[in-house]
Every structure is written in structure tokens, then in C-alpha cells.
Amino acid sequence: MTGSNSNGALKNTQFKMTTRQFIEKAKQIHFDKYDYSEVVYCGSHGKVKIICHTHGPFFQESRQHLKGQGCLACAGKMPLTTNEFISRVSSIHNNFYDYSLVEYRGRAHKVKIICPKHGLFEQEAKEHYRYGCYHCGNDKIKEKLSSNTSEFIEKAKALHGDKYNYDLTNYRGNKIKVKIICQFHKSFMQTPNDHLMGVGCPQCKNEISLWKRSDYVKLCDERHDGKSNLYLIKCYSSNEVFFKIGITVKKIKNRFSYDMPYSYEVIKFISESASFVWDLEKKLHRLLVDYKYTPNIQFGGANECFSEIPKDTLKLLDSLDSSKQLQLIA
Known part of the structure; x- marks a missing residue:
């Protein structure tokens, strides 16, 4: 962990502390040397009133006190011995650490410390009150990130299915881009936040709009017994109502499990051969081009929305008969 990151972590921790937690941490460092009965903790930069049993009350920034600083009058008279520091x-x-090589010469001087996992390292005495082995800190970060990577991949697969490969994905934060492999267009970079909002491969554009018909049918043949689904849903919020027509190999609740900012109602859900479903969607989109609608809130597939669905189109879907009906809307 770098110095700047460490300081940031320290600040975040201290701002969240209560007076009681501050006193507990202070006693871990200074033991019973001070009386904290008049302390009111108000943030890491705020000064607190501390009572020295030898020299009386004094004020000090809480963060400095937790770094090992104490009564200034005592500091000139009673420097720590090596044994006291240890x-x-x-x-x-x-x-946890081996201090057999420590020679304490003051707070600002480095001391030699032995980590049981990573061996010898040097650190300023004052820093060791708050921090330990640099490599141990890195190990903890890697362990946490590894766990987050697994969680991200699990959520991504629940949303996108098997469309993407995440072997090169290394999660380092929700807004830091990761590498994702599209089976049709190789790898691309994208933030985990966007990916879990339903955004996919830029070249695929909303999952299927730029796919070739043959590629989509082939994918469905290989993974979904040649089947796909066409859906018509009514989307709404407190100030917006519109319709969406799209295709998916998933159930509707799985298709919109992460990226649907609107409430919705399923009007039609038709399961058929992938080739039929593909053609039907394209023809319906052309048929409804005059009713094209852009939602106020964007989401995956927002380019497939319409302000209304004419009654004739609803009747057509009600009485659907593969090849015959396709000819009617050609």
C-alpha cells in the first residue's frame, strides 16, 4: 500500500470513528499515560483535549495523537527506550512481527522489522504505529480484488449468459475498465458498471443489432436448440409509457435483471426457431418505424422502443402463423 493510499485509508477510517473508538485506539498506542475524560472526537483534523498526568491538559490533532504523538512537555524529558517502543x-x-533487530532512535528514524511471511523491511517508527508490512498489505488487496473479480464475473454471466469470455478480466473497481472477450469481435475494454447495466460489445451494439443473421442462428443452434424468443413489453414510470420489441434467448426476468430502469409488463412472448424470430423482429421494427421512441433513461436495447403498438400489429401477433404471417408483414 502506497503512502498516499495509506493516508487516504487513515482519513476515511478516522472520519467514521466515534469518540469511544478514538479513545480505544489512543489507549492501544499510549496505554494509560493520558486521561481522555474530556475528549470530544470531531474528525481526524480536529483537536481533542487530552490530560497528561504529569503536565496537565493539552490540545492535539486526533490524527497526530494516533500516530504516536503525545504531550510535548513529556517528549523533551522522557524519550522512549527501544524496549518501550517494542x-x-x-x-x-x-x-505478529519480530523486533529483534530494532534500535529505536526516535519517531522519525527507520527501524528494522521482520515479517514472518515476507522477511525484513524498514519503516519509520512513527509509521509502524499505524501500518505494517508493505507486502502483507498488497496481499490483502490482491485477495480482495480476486474476490471482487469472481463476484463481477458471476453477475456478468447472469446478465449476459455465455456471450462473453472473462478469462482476461481483472476487477480493480467499478469504474476502472476491464478486458472482456466477445466471441465475434475479440476483446474490448469496458467499465464493470456499464457491463452490469447491460452494455456489451460496442461492435455488437446492444447484443444483437449488428449481428449477422447467420451468426445469431448458428449461436442459437449450438447453445439453445435452435430456439429464440420475441417479446413485446410495456415499459412505464411515473411520467413515461412506451413499448419495446426485442429478441432474447433468456426469460424476460433474466433479460432485464440488471439494466431495466423502468417497470414493465409482458404483452407478448413468442418462442420459435431463431431464424423465424430474427426475421419477425426485423419486420416488426420496420413496420413500426413511424412510432419510434427514445426513452428518457437509457438502457440496453433502448433503441428498440416505440410510443405505441397499433391494434393491427397486436392482432397480427395474436394470430401468428410462421411463414404465412411473415408474408403479410413483408
Whole structure:
């Protein structure tokens, strides 16, 4: 963990602390040397009133006190011995480190510390009150990111199915782009946030709009027994109503499990051969071109929306008969 990241983590932690938590942390570092009965914690940069048993009350920034600073009057008279320093940091770090090489010469001087996992490292004495082995910190970050990568991939597969390969994905944050492999257009970079909002391969454009018919049919033949589904849903919010026509190999609730910002009602759901469903969708989109609608809130497939569905189109879907009806709307 770098110094700047460490400081950021320290600030975030301290801003969230209560007075009681501050006192507990302070006693871990300073033991019973001070009286904290008049402390009112108000943030890492705020000053708190601390009572020295030898020199009386003094004010000090809470963050400095947690870094090991104490009574300035005592500092000039009673410097820590090596044994006192070791005793304090051993308590803070639960006897994790070996301090046999420590020679304490003041807070700003580096001391030699032995990590049982990564060996010898050097650190300023004052920093060791708050931080430990750099490599251990990195290990914890990697472990956390590895867990987050697995969680992201699990959510992505629940949304996108088997369309993408995530072997090269390394999750480092919701807004940091990851590498995703499209089976038709190779790899692309995208933020996890966008991907879990339903955005997919830029070249595929909303999953299927730029696919070749033959590629889509082939995919359905290989993975879904040659079947696909056409759906008509009514989408609505407190100030908006519109319709969407699209195709999917999933159930509707899975298709819109992550990226649907609107409530919706299923009007039609037709399961047929992938080739038939593909052709039907394209023909319906052409038929309804005068009713094209752009939702106020964008989502995956928002380019397939319409302000209304004429009664003739609804009747057509009600009485659908593969090849005959396709000829009627050609």
C-alpha cells in the first residue's frame, strides 16, 4: 500500500470513528499515560483535549495523537527506550512481527522489522504505529480484488449468459475498465458498471443489432436448440409509457435483471426457431418505424422502443402463423 493510499485509508477510517473508538485506539498506542475524560472526537483534523498526568491538559490533532504523538512537555524529558517502543507496537500488531533487530532512535528514524511471511523491511517508527508490512498489505488487496473479480464475473454471466469470455478480466473497481472477450469481435475494454447495466460489445451494439443473421442462428443452434424468443413489453414510470420489441434467448426476468430502469409488463412472448424470430423482429421494427421512441433513461436495447403498438400489429401477433404471417408483414 502506497503512502498516499495509506493516508487516504487513515482519513476515511478516522472520519467514521466515534469518540469511544478514538479513545480505544489512543489507549492501544499510549496505554494509560493520558486521561481522555474530556475528549470530544470531531474528525481526524480536529483537536481533542487530552490530560497528561504529569503536565496537565493539552490540545492535539486526533490524527497526530494516533500516530504516536503525545504531550510535548513529556517528549523533551522522557524519550522512549527501544524496549518501550517494542512493547507498544507489539501490542498494536498482536505480536505478529519480530523486533529483534530494532534500535529505536526516535519517531522519525527507520527501524528494522521482520515479517514472518515476507522477511525484513524498514519503516519509520512513527509509521509502524499505524501500518505494517508493505507486502502483507498488497496481499490483502490482491485477495480482495480476486474476490471482487469472481463476484463481477458471476453477475456478468447472469446478465449476459455465455456471450462473453472473462478469462482476461481483472476487477480493480467499478469504474476502472476491464478486458472482456466477445466471441465475434475479440476483446474490448469496458467499465464493470456499464457491463452490469447491460452494455456489451460496442461492435455488437446492444447484443444483437449488428449481428449477422447467420451468426445469431448458428449461436442459437449450438447453445439453445435452435430456439429464440420475441417479446413485446410495456415499459412505464411515473411520467413515461412506451413499448419495446426485442429478441432474447433468456426469460424476460433474466433479460432485464440488471439494466431495466423502468417497470414493465409482458404483452407478448413468442418462442420459435431463431431464424423465424430474427426475421419477425426485423419486420416488426420496420413496420413500426413511424412510432419510434427514445426513452428518457437509457438502457440496453433502448433503441428498440416505440410510443405505441397499433391494434393491427397486436392482432397480427395474436394470430401468428410462421411463414404465412411473415408474408403479410413483408
